[in-house]
Each structure stands twice: as C-alpha cells, then as structure tokens.
Amino acid sequence: MSSKPRKSPSSPKVAEIARRSVCPVACSLDLLGDRWTLLVVRDLWLGRTRFKDFTASPERIPTNILSERLERLVAHGVAEKVPAADGSKRFGYRLTDKGKALGPILAAIRDWGLTWQPGTQALMTDGGG
Amino acid sequence: MSSKPRKSPSSPKVAEIARRSVCPVACSLDLLGDRWTLLVVRDLWLGRTRFKDFTASPERIPTNILSERLERLVAHGVAEKVPAADGSKRFGYRLTDKGKALGPILAAIRDWGLTWQPGTQALMTDGGG
Numbered sequence: 001m002s003s004k005p006r007k008s009p010s011s012p013k014v015a016e017i018a019r020r021s022v023c024p025v026a027c028s029l030d031l032l033g034d035r036w037t038l039l040v041v042r043d044l045w046l047g048r049t050r051f052k053d054f055t056a057s058p059e060r061i062p063t064n065i066l067s068e069r070l071e072r073l074v075a076h077g078v079a080e081k082v083p084a085a086d087g088s089k090r091f092g093y094r095l096t097d098k099g100k101a102l103g104p105i106l107a108a109i110r111d112w113g114l115t116w117q118p119g120t121q122a123l124m125t126d127g128g129g
Numbered sequence: 130m131s132s133k134p135r136k137s138p139s140s141p142k143v144a145e146i147a148r149r150s151v152c153p154v155a156c157s158l159d160l161l162g163d164r165w166t167l168l169v170v171r172d173l174w175l176g177r178t179r180f181k182d183f184t185a186s187p188e189r190i191p192t193n194i195l196s197e198r199l200e201r202l203v204a205h206g207v208a209e210k211v212p213a214a215d216g217s218k219r220f221g222y223r224l225t226d227k228g229k230a231l232g233p234i235l236a237a238i239r240d241w242g243l244t245w246q247p248g249t250q251a252l253m254t255d256g257g258g
Contacts (some may be wrong), residue, residue, distance in 0.1 A: 011185050021186075021187035022249050023167065023168075023217075024239045024241075025167060025171050025239050027240055027242050027246040031162055032238075033162065033164040034163060038154060038158060039154065039155055039158065049251075058150035059150050059155050076182070095205060106154060107237075108237045109157045109161075110157075111153075111233070112158075116230060116237050117160075118155035120156050122152075122153060
C-alpha cells in the first residue's frame with residue numbers, strides 16, 4: 001500500500017511538475033488535467049491491471065500515451081506496480097490509497113456526464129480485467 | 130438560464146468534438162479534460178465574470194487559451210454571455226445550470242488536492258469578481 005504524499009517519486013523527470021498556484025484544483029489538474037489520465041484511473045478503478053487491458057478499452061488509448069500516463073501515475077504515487085496475478089514475471093498496476101481517493105472525482109464526472117451529455121452510458125458494471 | 134442539453138451549440142466549429150466512447154467520463158473529459166478549462170469554471174464559480182478577472186487569477190492563463198475556452202464553454206452551454214454589470218456595452222460570462230452542475234466535480238478535485246497535494250490552500254473564499 002502507498003504511504004502518504006511524502007514518498008519520493010520514483011521517476012523525478014516524470015514527477016516534476018511546475019505548480020501554477022497553490023490552488024488545490026490547479027495542482028490536481030497539473031497531474032490529472034488531460035483527456036486520458038482519468039480514463040486510465042477509471043480502468044484501474046474497474047480492476048484492470050495489465051497494459052493490454054487498458055489498450056482494449058473502447059477509447060483505444062495510444063500505447064505511447066498509456067505508457068507515459070502509467071509511469072506518471074506511479075511516479076506520483078497514484079498507482080503502483082504489482083506482480084502479475086498469473087505468477088509470471090510480468091507485472092500489472094493497481095491504485096494506491098492516493099489513487100483510490102480519486103473515486104469521488106470519477107463519480108462526479110460520471111454523474112455530470114450521464115446528466116448533461118446525451119447518449120452516454122455508464123460502463124462501470126464489471127470489476128474484473 | 131440555459132436549457133437542457135438539446136440546445137444547438139452557438140459555434141459549431143468549436144462545439145464539434147468527436148466522441149471516443151459512450152462512457153460519461155470519457156465524454157466529459159472530451160470537453161473538460163485539460164489543464165485550464167476547469168480553472169475557468171472555478172473562476173466563474175467564484176463569481177468572476179469579466180475577461181480581465183480570469184486573467185488576473187494566480188495561474189495567469191494565457192489570453193488566447195482563455196478566449197478559446199470561454200468560447201467552447203459557451204458553445205457547449207456550460208457558460209453564457211451576459212451584459213456587463215456596469216451597464217456598458219461590454220459583456221461578461223456566467224455559468225448556466227449545466228455549468229453550475231460542475232460544482233461537485235470542482236469540489237471533489239479541490240478536496241483531493243487538499244488531502245494529497247502537500248502545500249495546497251483552498252482559494253475559494255471570495256464570491257466577488
């Protein structure tokens with residue numbers, strides 16, 4: 001499990017983000033504010049763990065973007081690498097406590113979309129991957 | 130006040146966004162998923178109305194980005210133009226019902242930032258602009 005924010009990032013180059021202000025919304029968007037990052041978090045939330053599981057999602061995230069986002073989420077303690085469930089040498093990803101704490105953000109975005117974006121359908125029905 | 134989602138967008142070029150899936154998180158991020166859009170919504174939430182008020186925020190949004198984001202928010206019915214409070218010919222912006230409904234998303238992002246991003250401070254103390 002992750003420790004609280006003090007942990008040193010594992011990849012300083014990826015982890016360094018220049019803050020625009022001390023506003024918690026701005027600082028959070030410095031890390032999460034793009035079209036893809038919260039979709040990767042959504043997939044992690046759904047229990048998906050392996051690289052190929054994320055690329056199989058309907059949005060078809062490009063693999064170079066996925067690699068960068070996973071590395072960044074790990075560097076910032078939002079996700080962590082874990083051994084593959086099949087006992088192979090491969091590894092997967094899962095949310096840390098910091099990542100699980102993004103649940104209310106995902107839920108709020110989902111609810112707004114369901115209400116205000118016609119034709120959307122919640123995909124969050126499965127828990128496996 | 131805004132009507133519900135059916136309204137035709139006022140600026141088709143800005144309003145057209147290719148959907149990546151029917152997931153409400155993905156569709157919402159198609160519109161909101163970047164470093165700046167939700168900061169403009171934050172400022173609107175704080176009661177700021179005029180272009181120069183937004184540029185005065187500590188993140189110093191570039192004016193070309195601000196113009197594009199305001200136009201996009203209006204095109205998607207999240208914000209609307211209103212006459213300036215001083216009775217001049219200028220205009221300002223305010224959130225529609227669809228925009229006000231983003232409150233829970235902003236609050237969730239703020240709360241996550243305050244908990245997990247060390248050194249952040251909520252700026253949402255004023256209501257004027």
